[in-house]
Amino acid sequence: MGYSLSKDQFNSLLDALKKSYTVYGPAVDPDKGNYSDTDRITYKKINSFDDLVLDMKTYFSPKEIVYPVREPLFHFSDGSFFVPHIDEKKIAILLRPCDINGFDRLDTVFLKNGPEEDFYYKRRRKNIRFFMIECAEGFDNCWCVSMNANRTDMYDVAFRFGKEILADVKNEEFIPYLVGFPQTEVDIQFIEKNSIEVKVPEIGSISPESFDLEMWNEYTSRCIACGRCNTSCITCSCFTVQDVACGTEGRMAERRRRWAGCQLNGFTDMAGGHSYRSKNGEKMRFKTMHKINDFHRRFGKHQCVGCGRCDDVCPQYISFARCINTLSEVVAERGKNEQ
Amino acid sequence: MNNNPYIAEKAKLIRITPETAIDSTFTIAWDKPVKPGQFLEISIPGAGEAPISISDFNDGELSMTIRKVGRVTGALFDMKEGDTLFARGPYGNGFEYNYYAGTNLKIIAGGTGLAPVKNLIKTFMEPRYVNSLEVLLGFKTPEDILFKNEVLSWVESATAILTVDNGNYDWKGNSGLITQYIPQLDLNKPQDCVCIVVGPPVMIKFVLADLLTRDVPRENIWVSFERNMSCGIGKCGHCKIDNTYICLDGPVFRLPDTMKLID
Ligand SMILES: Cc1cc2nc3c(=O)[nH]c(=O)nc-3n(C[C@H](O)[C@H](O)[C@H](O)COP(=O)(O)OP(=O)(O)OC[C@H]3O[C@@H](n4cnc5c(N)ncnc54)[C@H](O)[C@@H]3O)c2cc1C
Ligand code: SF4
Ligand code: SF4
Numbered sequence: 126m127g128y129s130l131s132k133d134q135f136n137s138l139l140d141a142l143k144k145s146y147t148v149y150g151p152a153v154d155p156d157k158g159n160y161s162d163t164d165r166i167t168y169k170k171i172n173s174f175d176d177l178v179l180d181m182k183t184y185f186s187p188k189e190i191v192y193p194v195r196e197p198l199f200h201f202s203d204g205s206f207f208v209p210h211i212d213e214k215k216i217a218i219l220l221r222p223c224d225i226n227g228f229d230r231l232d233t234v235f236l237k238n239g240p241e242e243d244f245y246y247k248r249r250r251k252n253i254r255f256f257m258i259e260c261a262e263g264f265d266n267c268w269c270v271s272m273n274a275n276r277t278d279m280y281d282v283a284f285r286f287g288k289e290i291l292a293d294v295k296n297e298e299f300i301p302y303l304v305g306f307p308q309t310e311v312d313i314q315f316i317e318k319n320s321i322e323v324k325v326p327e328i329g330s331i332s333p334e335s336f337d338l339e340m341w342n343e344y345t346s347r348c349i350a351c352g353r354c355n356t357s358c359i360t361c362s363c364f365t366v367q368d369v370a371c372g373t374e375g376r377m378a379e380r381r382r383r384w385a386g387c388q389l390n391g392f393t394d395m396a397g398g399h400s401y402r403s404k405n406g407e408k409m410r411f412k413t414m415h416k417i418n419d420f421h422r423r424f425g426k427h428q429c430v431g432c433g434r435c436d437d438v439c440p441q442y443i444s445f446a447r448c449i450n451t452l453s454e455v456v457a458e459r460g461k462n463e464q
Numbered sequence: 465m466n467n468n469p470y471i472a473e474k475a476k477l478i479r480i481t482p483e484t485a486i487d488s489t490f491t492i493a494w495d496k497p498v499k500p501g502q503f504l505e506i507s508i509p510g511a512g513e514a515p516i517s518i519s520d521f522n523d524g525e526l527s528m529t530i531r532k533v534g535r536v537t538g539a540l541f542d543m544k545e546g547d548t549l550f551a552r553g554p555y556g557n558g559f560e561y562n563y564y565a566g567t568n569l570k571i572i573a574g575g576t577g578l579a580p581v582k583n584l585i586k587t588f589m590e591p592r593y594v595n596s597l598e599v600l601l602g603f604k605t606p607e608d609i610l611f612k613n614e615v616l617s618w619v620e621s622a623t624a625i626l627t628v629d630n631g632n633y634d635w636k637g638n639s640g641l642i643t644q645y646i647p648q649l650d651l652n653k654p655q656d657c658v659c660i661v662v663g664p665p666v667m668i669k670f671v672l673a674d675l676l677t678r679d680v681p682r683e684n685i686w687v688s689f690e691r692n693m694s695c696g697i698g699k700c701g702h703c704k705i706d707n708t709y710i711c712l713d714g715p716v717f718r719l720p721d722t723m724k725l726i727d
């Protein structure tokens with residue numbers, strides 16, 4: 126169903142939704158930018174159209190709305206577990222197609238990898254609705270098209286924010302909120318070409334030799350293992366579980382998980398001092414392979430959705446897009462030499 | 465709350481058996497089905513969780529042989545018999561009896577690597593399960609030998625060859641690296657042999673190299689992997705190598721399936 130709204134009507138839609146939904150969208154976090162007196166664009170609660178920032182990319186992805194940076198799993202007291210309750214109010218997130226595809230990758234790990242579903246992810250995820258922001262032009266530093274992540278039909282409502290606001294409603298749950306607004310045909314568009322193109326090596330062209338390439342060494346000297354590329358990524362899902370004791374006798378404690386990342390030191394440390402991928406170039410190689418090769422081999426689709434945030438946030442100006450392209454070139458070159 | 469896989473169950477600590485200065489076997493009450501080679505996530509609230517291999521099980525009891533190395537294991541060593549700890553699992557594929565039944569089985573274990581195969585050795589010592597069984601065990605020093613009484617009885621019955629890297633003047637047994645004793649195993653018809661290799665990464669590396677020069681087919685060799693693990697259920701990402709999650713797809717692998725695993 127398609128509808129057409131003015132900005133004021135969009136605001137009254139937000140007001141009506143408020144009773145049952147918390148709406149999140151890209152907004153300004155004043156003075157939180159990387160340089161003094163600069164703002165950061167991030168995901169925040171949205172109260173009116175003017176809160177929305179539509180001409181800049183967010184620094185962090187919306188993943189923490191569903192998968193918080195730190196999350197208590199349970200509290201433990203005198204032999205019993207207490208799982209904390211969460212706010213069960215539904216959440217609608219205004220986000221772009223790449224990030225919806227990113228959530229699909231998170232769903233894959235948390236809900237489909239192995240026989241167990243992740244209880245904590247699932248209980249938030251089931252209350253999430255996607256308000257897709259039509260993204261027909263993208264930003265300077267995106268390569269969703271190369272990753273096949275420019276399109277999705279996994280949205281509940283899609284919006285085109287132009288002179289007027291058009292809404293394409295897919296989930297009937299939202300029709301009652303829109304009846305009354307003028308109906309119209311809405312033909313949601315998806316971006317077909319980014320300014321950055323990335324050539325992903327074909328699955329199967331990566332061989333054991335690809336792990337030894339000279340190119341990885343470059344990152345050993347450049348990457349500082351700060352992990353920003355992991356924390357800003359919509360698809361990075363790794364975490365570490367840890368306990369925090371309260372009180373002296375260890376009778377009360379909290380078990381929680383917090384984000385972890387393959388680009389950080391310590392991720393693979395083992396008892397006895399053994400660790401894998403201690404060089405930062407090896408970490409970069411591991412991340413690259415996971416994002417554009419290994420995940421695909423396991424789940425049939427690439428993990429990386431080409432949102433480009435890893436490149437936006439890297440303090441060392443490491444470009445993941447260039448890394449993928451270089452890998453493709455080297456692998457293709459080798460393929461030729463072998464023939 | 466049984467749809468929440470992170471919630472652990474209470475388990476009563478029945479027995480603590482010291483093995484060496486830093487390893488003890490912890491036996492808990494346990495009645496869920498388990499396989500050798502699988503592991504549990506053991507936890508002590510306030511200290512944390514750690515993956516620990518199952519070393520033995522029967523009649524409502526399950527044993528784990530644990531080395532004191534840090535927070536969780538340290539807290540375990542402070543517990544006493546009758547205390548309660550928490551466990552979830554079992555996780556991992558474990559050793560599947562079917563793959564080894566009727567074969568000429570060689571189990572080669574170094575150090576704490578013996579723990580995950582202890583129950584397997586005991587099971588296969590029953591002659592009706594395998595065609596033949598030879599066990600080769602290596603420890604650093606005589607003081608590091610785990611399950612000493614049982615191991616010495618295996619040596620006595622000629623089921624096991626035991627060596628220590630460095631013997632002392634009291635030590636009457638073999639000394640030298642585990643690889644030196646591979647020639648004493650009957651590998652004359654390598655095609656008919658199945659080998660299980662468990663132990664620290666260096667030991668695995670040299671034992672595998674040796675077995676391959678003796679023409680044991682790769683697909684007849686099995687290994688068990690250890691990696692940093694946090695969740696045990698395929699979510700946290702710590703144990704992943706390439707497209708493989710060690711906690712889900714392992715920790716037991718047939719050698720050809722590990723050739724493509726590059727850390
Ligand atoms: C499948 C599997 C089976 C295992 N079986 C046994 C066993 O039978 N007996 C035994 O003694 N140990 C076993 N381990 C190793 C054991 O899990 C670690 O020694 C344990 O996690 C250390 O916990 P801790 O809190 O006492 O140490 P910590 O205080 O956490 O740390 C001590 C050191 O161990 C590292 N470490 C932390 N977590 C892990 C981890 N999950 N795996 C490896 N290193 C880690 C730390 O980085 C640090 O260097 C097994 C590990 C795996 C993955
Ligand atoms: S790897 Fe980079 S481009 Fe790909 S999804 Fe993550 S942050 Fe976005
Ligand atoms: S953001 Fe850049 S420097 Fe930091 S870990 Fe990632 S690649 Fe390395």
Ligand code: FES
Pocket residue numbers: 692693694695696697698699700701702703704709710711712
């Ligand atoms: S231990 Fe968490 S994914 Fe394997």
